[in-house]
Amino acid sequence: MNWRQKVLDFDHIGDRGEGLKGLVFDIQKFAIHDGGGIRTLVFLKGCPLVCPWCSNPESLAGKPEITFVSNNCIGCGKCLEVCKAGAIRKDETGAKGLIIDRDRCTLCGQCAKFCYAGAINIIGRYLSVPELVTMIERDRKFYEQSNGGVTFSGGEPTAQPEFLKAALQAIQARGIHTAIETSSFVAWETFASILENVDLVLTDIKHMDDAEHKRLTGVSNKVILENIRNISRLGIPIKIRLPLIPGFNDSDRNLAATAEFVEQLSNVQSLDILPYHRLGEMKWGQLGQDYSLTGVPALTLEDVESRIQPFKDRGLNISIGG
The missing domain is CATH 3.30.70.20 (Alpha-Beta Plaits)
Structure with a gap:
C-alpha cells in the first residue's frame, strides 16, 4: 500500500464506552527534548497530514x-x-x-x-481523562524537581480536540506544565479553545511554499502559518520546529523564507532543526505500507551545519535535534 493511500477514520475516536475517551498509541516517560525538564509524552493517534518522511507512521490513521x-x-x-x-x-x-x-x-x-x-x-488504546491523569500524577515529583510537565504529541493531537482539551484542563488544574507538539493544521476556533490550557506550543513549519507544502503533506500551509501568527499574537511561548528533509525542503530559497517568517514572530524560544533520519523506516513495513524515501541518506551534523546560515544571519536561537 502506498503511503498516500492511507485512510483517516476519525469516527473511531472519542466514543468507546462511557465518557470521553481518547485514542492513545504510546506514553513515554522521562522525556527531555519536548518542552523543558523531565516530561511525560502522550502520543495521540490520527493525523490529517501525510508526510512521506514520518517516523511515527503508526500515528497516522485515526483508528487502532x-x-x-x-x-x-x-x-x-x-x-x-x-x-x-x-x-x-x-x-x-x-x-x-x-x-x-x-x-x-x-x-x-x-x-x-x-x-x-x-x-x-x-x-492504539482508548483511555479516559481520569485514567490518563492517574498515570501522569505518578511522576509529579519529577516534573516539580526539573520544571518539567506533560507534552501531547501524535500524530496530530488536535485531531482529537475534545479529549485533548479536557486532558489539558485536568492536567493544568493540577499545576503541571502543559505543552503540545502540533502541525498547527486545525481550524482556529478549535485551536484557540485548546490553547487556553497550553503553556508551550511546539509547532512544525514543513515548507513555506503553499503548493510544495500541499504536494509533500497533502494539505495547504495557509491555515498553519496563520495559526502560528495567531499563537504569537496571543503571547504563548513557541518553539518552531523544522524537519529538514533532503530534496524536499532544504533549498536555500525555502530556508531563507522560513528564517524571514520566524524572525517576525514574538515569543519564539528557539528554532529547532530536526535532521532527517531513517529510524522510522521499518515501521512502515510493519504496518504493511511502503516507505517512499527508501535510499535517502540520513543527514549528518555537517549536512545540517551547511544549511542553517540563513537562520544564523537573522540571529535566531537555533538548536539541532530539538
Whole structure:
C-alpha cells in the first residue's frame, strides 16, 4: 500500500464506552527534548497530514492498527489458530513468515495476546481523562524537581480536540506544565479553545511554499502559518520546529523564507532543526505500507551545519535535534 493511500477514520475516536475517551498509541516517560525538564509524552493517534518522511507512521490513521514485526516471529502458528477472521496466513515465499490481511482483520487482539514473541501488536488504546491523569500524577515529583510537565504529541493531537482539551484542563488544574507538539493544521476556533490550557506550543513549519507544502503533506500551509501568527499574537511561548528533509525542503530559497517568517514572530524560544533520519523506516513495513524515501541518506551534523546560515544571519536561537 502506498503511503498516500492511507485512510483517516476519525469516527473511531472519542466514543468507546462511557465518557470521553481518547485514542492513545504510546506514553513515554522521562522525556527531555519536548518542552523543558523531565516530561511525560502522550502520543495521540490520527493525523490529517501525510508526510512521506514520518517516523511515527503508526500515528497516522485515526483508528487502532495491527503491526507485524517479522524479525520477532518464531513461526509457532498460534496466531493462525486464534484468528477467527482468517486474516492471517503463512507467507509461502518464506520472506516474511506471515501475511496479514488488514481488510479482514477485526482488531480483536487475540493474535497479539497469544504472541509471546512480540511479533504482532495492536497499536492504539482508548483511555479516559481520569485514567490518563492517574498515570501522569505518578511522576509529579519529577516534573516539580526539573520544571518539567506533560507534552501531547501524535500524530496530530488536535485531531482529537475534545479529549485533548479536557486532558489539558485536568492536567493544568493540577499545576503541571502543559505543552503540545502540533502541525498547527486545525481550524482556529478549535485551536484557540485548546490553547487556553497550553503553556508551550511546539509547532512544525514543513515548507513555506503553499503548493510544495500541499504536494509533500497533502494539505495547504495557509491555515498553519496563520495559526502560528495567531499563537504569537496571543503571547504563548513557541518553539518552531523544522524537519529538514533532503530534496524536499532544504533549498536555500525555502530556508531563507522560513528564517524571514520566524524572525517576525514574538515569543519564539528557539528554532529547532530536526535532521532527517531513517529510524522510522521499518515501521512502515510493519504496518504493511511502503516507505517512499527508501535510499535517502540520513543527514549528518555537517549536512545540517551547511544549511542553517540563513537562520544564523537573522540571529535566531537555533538548536539541532530539538
